[in-house]
Amino acid sequence: MKQRTQKSPLLPHALLSLAASLITSLSLASCSMEPLESPSEVSDQASVESVSSPMDDATSLPPYSEVPAETSLPASTEMTPEDATAPDPAPADAAPQLEVATLGAGCYWCIEAVLEQLDGVESVVSGFMGGEIDNPTYAQVCSGTTGHAEVVQVTFDPKILPYKDLLDWFWKSHDPTTLNRQGADRGTQYRSAIFVHSPTQRQIAETSKKDVQPTFTDPIVTEITDASTFYKAKDEHQGYYFDNPSQGYCRMVIAPKLKKLGLKY
16 A cells, blocks of 8 residues: 655644734734825815914913913912001000099098009199189198198099099098088088099099989089199198008098008008
8 A cells, every 4th residue: 555645734834824924014004004184184174274263363371381480370469367457556665544533532631541552543642723822822721711622633544443433432532422521621622522634534423423322311512623723732741641650630530441441551
């Protein structure tokens, strides 16, 4: 029997691999190529590009990423409460706005010893007001012929001691229901009086007098008049009680009053 020769399968397989490679290369090349535009598409694109837009003449901003640093928008200028203009604060050492009150409550030694102990009082000066002659002496005033009243002129800080509160101490410091008299001291020079330095003080004084009246059995006879010239008493009359605590009048009249009011005596 004649033996049949078997054909080798290598050649067909090699041809198939080569063909597959060529097909793959051709596919990749066709994908990377841009399709050709038809003449009509080219004409249409040229027409669109030739039409001008209303914004063509305006300066166009470059894309955000291309804006140079110097053209960046400024930071917000919105005003904050801290930026608002405020009045300059008063200096810490600014002097307080003081007021003056002038009060008559009998012998000025007594009312002086009371008021000079109050917080908010800067000074208390004994003297005379409301008379008919200039520069009266103590002896002249004590004669009862000049028309002056013994008074104290009080300089005070109304933020610490309002005028109304000062008048509360005034009412408590003497008997405003006795005309021209305080205890054993008799005469027009010992009358109860409020000498006002402004319309505001007058209004406060009138209201205070009305409000305190129910606390007294008899009518209050305190006069409320405009302040006039104040005449300071001699130095030996200033701060009399604390300079002369053992003096008879001080021990018998002023000390008990201070004790009753809860003040130093």
